[in-house]
Ligand code: IPD
């Protein structure tokens with residue numbers, strides 16, 4: 001049972017996993033028919049396909065059958081039952097759509113259950129690699145059912161950092177250039193695979209020592225946020241403040257780390 005209320009979080013995780021698997025099934029089928037997919041643009045260079053929408057419908061069918069009373073924030077269909085419940089499912093049916101459409105194997109289903117904005121249950125399912133990252137608040141984080149932990153790297157010059165940078169014409173490319181320079185100069189390397197959910201999962205399981213990005217939406221990071229904190233890491237904005245504000249997740253800008261490097265990375269980013 002959860003400390004936040006009497007909801008059974010083990011059961012919620014079980015349902016979240018079933019939802020993620022339903023979404024992943026749609027995505028796998030879609031990958032076989034990639035060449036014939038109809039693609040829309042939400043905004044310049046921001047793509048969505050039938051697979052995003054069908055995966056979201058498959059996930060929602062599972063979650064809403066189990067928890068019809070819960071609120072939902074899902075990338076493709078938006079908000080449902082706003083304020084009806086302190087419990088809200090936050091869903092990105094396909095994080096890394098651009099990778100998926102190009103056949104780059106870095107895309108995931110991301111599902112979180114939040115209580116008054118605080119993530120309680122998380123699943124990030126990396127579809128191409130069959131890696132399932134899970135977490136329950138207070139219960140640790142796992143990869144394919146094995147407990148995971150952030151790294152113990154305490155030196156910036158030995159750290160590997162993930163990031164995401166601007167790709168839409170309306171974004172602030174100068175800011176990204178400054179952030180990139182500030183961090184690249186002092187660390188062992190920067191990576192940008194193109195799925196924020198996977199990036200955060202990789203901080204949780206110790207492949208990265210940290211991750212930062214500006215401009216994320218709640219569905220990009222709600223599940224990954226819990227994975228990192230349950231794996232022993234830290235998540236904040238560039239000023240060190242919590243991303244949960246007024247009962248909601250306010251994800252941007254986001255810094256995640258193993259904790260040991262948090263202050264040093266935060267200083268680099270805040271001064272860039
Ligand atoms: C995107 C990915 C990407 C990040 C973008 C997101 P989508 O999500 O997470 O890594 O840089 O900001 O929008 O559109 O593929 O679900």
Ligand code: CA
Pocket residue numbers: 092094095096219220
């Ligand atoms: Ca996303």
Ligand code: CA
Pocket residue numbers: 052075092093094095096097
């Ligand atoms: Ca998406």
